[in-house]
Amino acid sequence: SAVISQKPSRDICQRGTSLTIQCQVDSQVTMMFWYRQQPGQSLTLIATANQGSEATYESGFVIDKFPISRPNLTFSTLTVSNMSPEDSSIYLCSARQGAGTGELFFGEGSRLTVL
């Protein structure tokens, strides 16, 4: 199993600012992903965080808006840039220990409110 810590757990942000969310895993993992969960909705995959290279973004998400870093096998960051109220959401970091299939572990999420 993997224990995933995210910070901040919640924040209130002003329109036009940017915020970086940090994700720390307690063991080395092969795959890390970032999801968004808007109020009352399910999870939407933003991107796969690739170690040492650019993240792979899903349709509708771009690097300029959601830059992602993954410097090693236990840590990743997601930045939400130039925020607007529509970015108010829970952002979840997740990890999988293998490259194939297997359980995906989730952090507790970072709840962002943009005013």
Place this chain on the structure above:
Amino acid sequence: GQNIDQPTEMTATEGAIVQINCTYQTSGFNGLFWYQQHAGEAPTFLSYNVLDGLEEKGRFSSFLSRSKGYSYLLLKELQMKDSASYLCASYGGATNKLIFGTGTLLAVQP
């Protein structure tokens, strides 16, 4: 691509049995997950099916039919604490991304 459908809401009675259905269309299908998510918390793993058939784990069971693109989660002896969202998710594609359905909000009533 990947498309997953499940009912938005269900209501059941404490002590009863409830079945939550999920249909999926996933290219390169590699397995189906069920997660439970209580309000304000992270999703937690319930089950994983990759082969056809029924997987039983205590009060929870999950079924998969790959030929029909169909799965269900069966919850027995319902308890009030089972009130939560139940998320169906499928692995697929070249990079084995886990894509979630809309989730089914289950309300267990006394």
